Amino acid sequence: MSSDRDQETSDRSQGPSPRQHDQPCGQESDAEAAGLSHSLSHRGVDISAFYNSYFQAYEAYQSSKFHLDLNNLGFFHLDVSENKLCSDLMAERLCQKDMDDVEDIQLQAPNPRGHPFLREAVAQFLTSYCSAPECLFSRNVVVLNGCSAVFSALSMVLCDPGDCFLVPTPFFSGFIFGTKMCTNVELIPIHLETEITDEDTLPFQLTVGKLEQALLEAKTQCKKVKGLLLPNPQNATGHVYSQESLKEFLEFAKRNDLHVVVDEVYMLSVFDDSVQFHSVLSLERLPDPQKTYVIWSISKDFGLGLGALYTPNEDVAFAVSPFSYLHSISGIVQYHLRCLLRDRDWIDRIYLPAVHSRLRTAHAYVITTLRELEVVHNFKIFFHSRSCGLYLWINLKNLLEPCTFEEELVLYRRFLDHKLILSRGQSYLLKEPGWFRLCFAENPDKLELAMLRFGQAIAEQKQYWIQKVVQYIPELEETDSSSSDDN
């Protein structure tokens, strides 16, 4: 799921050493290695171990962030999937007069589901930006402190322990951390085709056929599938689904009596004006409204933790309420959010245009840099040019020899050696090695420096690749070293 779970960290107590735990899917061995604890329960041990293995470099990043003046040897986290481009605008907006008011209600005991004033603001906001055909009701809104929390609460009330949700890849395997550890819900990946055949092929394309297949496979393994988690826009490519596609997916869910949780977290990040985003809430008629849930978040865009759930199912909205204490948003932040969401003028005239423009620029810059690297190092990088979202999936398989996950790991570590944190495909449950995720929503000067390091890492990798290729050429192995300069 595309959201604040997409981070990698390591255990703080062990210091910044992202290299130490590099097994995104090795949860079993980590848990075993952790051994028994005198203090923690088994699940407590598992929680720490899972966290260590899934969230690796985040810690290194936090303890040694790049700073132009203070720490220019620090880490660039090019994959934390947050939009740093407009923090300045947001900071400025948050200092304005209307944010100053501290009223009693902000300090008072919270209303479960969020203060009515915020839920009302969210309902109106979504009605407008999702182009809902009718006004959305605030009583169908629940606000928690992030979309992980929303999905976690939903999993608790929609699923029994051991039930499953289908999720298209790529999705961050660290997300399994929350669902497994806290809610005991299994996420079954729907593996999407990542084979790049030509320029026009859209990788990671979700179709109803793939949904049917994944469901069938799950059933043959006797798994109880309760729902489908659908990112919209598409998680990896930023591809925006048409209304027809959305309807097809929802019809599929209805046919199979599945809940559909639509993750529209990147709704506001469509920076290509020619592309029209369609929210599920814009559909004239939902096939199964009582089993449709939309998650939206502004954490990506606004930097304030908010996860909103919208569902016509009042039973579910009510059942999610008790989780609001555990995933609560501070009253002051709720107030700020309300002010922001209501300031349509600022959002439409200042913030969104700036966000989109800066995203376009950053995106174009990264694409250009990648193309240049292709020329300089004479190899092809596959990627799909995106129109929304904050990151790019690039395939560097042409620099892996052989093209395996082990070699992918080597490259991942090389980036780390250059103080760059990217995410690699195996962590996202991709079947084909070589994919890396790069978030380009970074300020221009930092992005430039980061891409410089990226280039350096690529250059090194190219040299390494050459050596590996040479090793595999039998004739060269048999000749004297004097002939090794053939290539």
Next chain:
Amino acid sequence: MFPLPQKESRAPATCLGSATTQDVVSSYQDGLGRESPGKPDQKLPGLYGVGDPVSKFSSDSSCLSSRGRVIKWFWDSAEEGYRTYHMDEYDEVKNPDGIINLGTSENKLCFDLLSRRLSQSDMLRVEPSLLQYPDWRGHPFLREEVAKFLSYYCKSPAPLKPENVVVLNGCASLFSALATVLCEAGEAFLIPTPYYGAITQHVYLYGNVRLAYVYLDSEVTGLDSCPFQLTVEKLELALQGATSEGAKVKGLILINPQNPLGNVYSPEELQGFLGFAERHKLHVIVDEVYMLSVFEESLGYHSVLGLERLPDPQRTHVMWATSKDFGMSGLRFGTLYTENQEVATAVASLCRYHGLSGLLQSQMAQLLRDRDWINQVYLPENHSRLKAAHTYVSEELQALGVPFLRGGAGFFLWVDLRKFLRQGTFEEELLLWRRLLESKVLLSFGKAFECKEPGWFRLIFSDKTHRLRLGMQRLRQVLESKSQETEDVPPPTTPRTPVSSADEVAFAWSSPHLASFIILQVPVKPEMYQVS
């Protein structure tokens, strides 16, 4: 697009299960008068019990999973009073006949001071970096401030360390996280009753952890020196009993100052309880959320972190939050202090689900750092207002002839309304509670605190005078009419004969443990005490 609901489409947002605060009366038990409530799963009366949060659950059909239906039912049971309250909240101008809330434990006396402080310019500085993903355990600058703050106010013998601090969005999350990392599903924590009932939910929702009760009596017997006194002996017996019932007890929860009793444990008592836990290798979770709300100085509060030596530091975990002491339960900021790095790390692993925005972290650090404002402005004024409100309500209760525990910490009085019940049952308790609610005053009934004896209520006094006055007036009206009923129709199996105020005696003890007096006005019961 969405089918219109049956109800009016723009119904107020607060109508559906929207009430309640963290410190709510949560009675997951079926104490709602539908069936005889009883105690959950208790085989032997008196000393202990093991909670089964869903023993009275009955299913209904819906989209929810089985687990979801249970959660919904749990929540529904807890919400009746607060739902009703939020639909008819008292407002001096807009709704003078609305319900006065004397049930939610919230300090409404100092919003003026807090708003002023939080509106000052140092609180409003927003650095762009604060808007980015935070360090989930809590920014170092905040954890340093928390360590210094706790060192100072808990009077720790040595400075506390930032690396032992974890911050999250409130104590509810801390209970949930600790339950998850210290226990397997189905295991239990020992907890003396009466206790703040919402903890049941906090440890159950994600953690699936139960509570094993150490039932305390109002009757002072044996070596007890005050009502509802916790002793090591009682802990031992309860642990034995719970274990014999098959419960796997992993820890002990202590709330100090105590909610709902409003009292504090002495250092000797704390050492005793911690020693008990150490002998049995139990974790101890100490909730000190009312640490700075001890307005009766003579009580002499001691934090666990102020003890010279902890019997088992690796199993001692202390939590604190700003919600009570700084009167801002809406702000959602809680901290854990533990020397056990494994536990701290495991809890921190869950922090991303209970995170605090960078902005709030910055503001909290500012607040905690402002020792001058806290010591010279806030605390003195807060204590003075709490004391005044406490005095007012105490006097009203005394005039009404209602016994209560004096307390001296927190925002509540633990009030004995047993004589107003026709019979000493939880059904009667609930009926009285409903009657009060119908008369537009909300209290919390004792069953929600797993009090063994029906008839105890928690009354919150930390509110403005005009609301207190109105609330007490309404309480008086109900109690007076109840008294009348009780006298008119003597209950068939009442353990006591009806009393009139002339028979009531003010009886004061000087407790060897407590520096202050506890004043308990009780009906005459000759075998219980001597007339002084």
